Amino acid sequence: MKIAVCLKRVPDTEMRFAIAADGTSLDSAGLKYDISDFDGYAVEIALRLNEQQGPGEVVVVALGPDALQETLRKALSMGVDRGIHLQADPVPYDGFSIAQALASELAGQGFDLILFGRVATDTGNGMVGPMTAHLMDLPCVTAISRLEIAAGKGTAHRELEGATETVTFPLPAILTIDEGIARPRLPSLKGIMAAKKKPIESRPAALGPVRLTVDRLELPPERAGGRIVGEGPDAVPELVRLLHEEAKVL
Amino acid sequence: MADTFAFAEFRAGAFRKVAFETVSAARRAADATGGGAVTALAMGAPGLSGKAAELGRYGADRVIVVEHAELARYSPEVFAGTAGAQLKAGSYRAGFFSASAEGRDLAPRVAAALGQSLASDITSFEITADALTARHPVYVGKAIATLRLTGTPALVSLRPGAMVAVEQSRTAQVETAAPALDPASARVVVTELAQRPAARMDLGEAPVVISGGRGLKSAENFKLVEDLASAFGNAAVGATRAVTDDGWRPSSDQIGQTGRLVSPALYVAVGISGAIQHLAGMRTARVIVAINRDKDAPIFKVADYGIVGDLFEVVPPLIEAVKRARAEHQ
Numbered sequence: 001m002k003i004a005v006c007l008k009r010v011p012d013t014e015m016r017f018a019i020a021a022d023g024t025s026l027d028s029a030g031l032k033y034d035i036s037d038f039d040g041y042a043v044e045i046a047l048r049l050n051e052q053q054g055p056g057e058v059v060v061v062a063l064g065p066d067a068l069q070e071t072l073r074k075a076l077s078m079g080v081d082r083g084i085h086l087q088a089d090p091v092p093y094d095g096f097s098i099a100q101a102l103a104s105e106l107a108g109q110g111f112d113l114i115l116f117g118r119v120a121t122d123t124g125n126g127m128v129g130p131m132t133a134h135l136m137d138l139p140c141v142t143a144i145s146r147l148e149i150a151a152g153k154g155t156a157h158r159e160l161e162g163a164t165e166t167v168t169f170p171l172p173a174i175l176t177i178d179e180g181i182a183r184p185r186l187p188s189l190k191g192i193m194a195a196k197k198k199p200i201e202s203r204p205a206a207l208g209p210v211r212l213t214v215d216r217l218e219l220p221p222e223r224a225g226g227r228i229v230g231e232g233p234d235a236v237p238e239l240v241r242l243l244h245e246e247a248k249v250l
Numbered sequence: 251m252a253d254t255f256a257f258a259e260f261r262a263g264a265f266r267k268v269a270f271e272t273v274s275a276a277r278r279a280a281d282a283t284g285g286g287a288v289t290a291l292a293m294g295a296p297g298l299s300g301k302a303a304e305l306g307r308y309g310a311d312r313v314i315v316v317e318h319a320e321l322a323r324y325s326p327e328v329f330a331g332t333a334g335a336q337l338k339a340g341s342y343r344a345g346f347f348s349a350s351a352e353g354r355d356l357a358p359r360v361a362a363a364l365g366q367s368l369a370s371d372i373t374s375f376e377i378t379a380d381a382l383t384a385r386h387p388v389y390v391g392k393a394i395a396t397l398r399l400t401g402t403p404a405l406v407s408l409r410p411g412a413m414v415a416v417e418q419s420r421t422a423q424v425e426t427a428a429p430a431l432d433p434a435s436a437r438v439v440v441t442e443l444a445q446r447p448a449a450r451m452d453l454g455e456a457p458v459v460i461s462g463g464r465g466l467k468s469a470e471n472f473k474l475v476e477d478l479a480s481a482f483g484n485a486a487v488g489a490t491r492a493v494t495d496d497g498w499r500p501s502s503d504q505i506g507q508t509g510r511l512v513s514p515a516l517y518v519a520v521g522i523s524g525a526i527q528h529l530a531g532m533r534t535a536r537v538i539v540a541i542n543r544d545k546d547a548p549i550f551k552v553a554d555y556g557i558v559g560d561l562f563e564v565v566p567p568l569i570e571a572v573k574r575a576r577a578e579h580q
Binding site for chain 1: 323324326327330350351352354355357358359361362363365366367368369370371383386387388389390391392393394395396397398399400401437438439440441442443444445452453454455457458482501502507508515516526527530533536537538539545550551552553554555556557558559560563564567568571572575576579
């Protein structure tokens with residue numbers, strides 16, 4: 001199958017964050033960037049599908065600054081065939097603007113599947129996949145935790161609150177991938193060497209108009225936490241009293 | 251005067267709590283922009299119309315009911331097509347969805363159909379004639395963005411539990427409408443909806459969440475967490491990723507960066523150290539209680555009330571004390 005994986009380059013959330021002088025973005029000093037968590041699962045699923053179902057092509061597509069190329073290169077070292085870098089610096093916050101760029105890039109290229117991660121770890125929105133599907137008039141299933149493809153049709157599971165949906169859909173389709181479906185492989189040394197010779201095309205992203213922007217970015221207020229009620233079982237009566245009288249949650 | 255729109259989720263014969271939250275938010279937005287009318291859209295199997303008037307209690311003036319035998323289960327294309335058509339048919343300043351599992355699938359499709367952006371998973375908002383501003387946790391809760399959304403209707407999805415549904419005395423007029431497309435023509439079809447056996451409340455809806463971590467030492471010991479949840483009566487049980495990865499609890503119970511994001515009134519962390527990925531899923535809880543043996547565990551930095559001690563010694567008397575307190579104060 002011909003599969004595209006749309007991924008996002010995001011800062012490693014283990015790092016200590018600081019707000020940049022503009023007050024609307026992160027201070028990039030010292031940040032490390034990587035493929036967003038769920039997008040890594042999407043890359044893995046794409047590679048496995050083609051390993052199981054015979055040869056095909058896996059292409060990674062992403063928007064970002066020039067430094068994005070090293071992130072795309074990591075996907076190539078996992079076994080992806082080629083990359084497409086859509087230049088945007090910075091990448092707008094507006095998911096609909098991004099979806100328009102991806103839809104115009106991916107249209108008419110004959111992809112059987114276009115995969116996204118369920119959400120990106122930076123914005124946590126998960127909107128670009130279903131929006132791109134609408135713009136391309138493709139069937140779309142989001143947040144899937146299981147996937148089977150046979151004879152041009154797919155069956156997927158989605159986890160809802162307290163329930164699991166089984167969903168069927170025809171190909172071509174857009175899917176967004178939840179975790180648990182397949183742990184991303186680590187690039188092998190051979191894969192890293194091979195990735196150096198794989199092509200990455202680069203061109204400007206055909207972004208749509210931006211109507212959703214970040215006015216302000218702040219670190220969360222420190223919770224007034226840290227109050228230790230006491231030690232061991234002796235502290236239980238005081239905790240229950242506080243929950244009832246002060247917090248009013250009991 | 252600006253009219254607003256809310257999508258009200260209905261599942262298994264009842265409105266979900268998030269339906270009252272979206273209607274209530276639409277009411278507040280209408281009132282904030284001069285007091286227009288609130289229209290709610292509800293879709294489901296026949297039987298829904300008998301319940302539709304309930305939305306009046308949360309501020310709906312009009313409820314559009316779309317009943318169809320094929321809509322007992324969610325159908326992304328039919329729901330999105332119908333919501334999009336209803337939004338286009340009115341003159342709405344804003345449209346409210348939930349950032350529930352269903353709403354996270356639905357709202358982006360509707361937004362794209364209207365050619366609009368979407369402020370997703372917001373925890374609060376302000377609206378004026380020109381713009382909607384909203385707060386949304388980003389970078390797995392390590393930063394908070396204030397977003398500005400222009401365009402009409404302004405479309406948003408609300409983080410479940412983050413905004414309280416406010417009851418009021420309104421009477422909603424109930425109308426019926428047909429789905430915007432024939433359910434038989436949908437390409438994506440939900441063929442089965444398997445309810446997981448759950449005697450308990452859902453994590454996203456429960457006012458109290460009791461979560462357990464590695465400190466419980468084994469799957470069997472989760473009975474302590476279950477019993478504490480039963481003592482509260484209105485509680486759901488969650489877990490850390492370490493616990494779900496070990497198979498002690500199903501992955502659907504995982505709270506954190508890659509699991510559920512919850513905002514209950516009370517969150518009790520039992521034997522949880524408080525890794526950043528876990529905090530990302532629960533730090534917006536109103537009150538946090540932590541029980542942990544290690545006084546330096548990061549969970550105590552976010553906890554409103556902490557008990558340092560062996561959970562196997564602390565939780566059993568806590569279960570009894572909570573039972574007594576509930577018996578006394580009810």
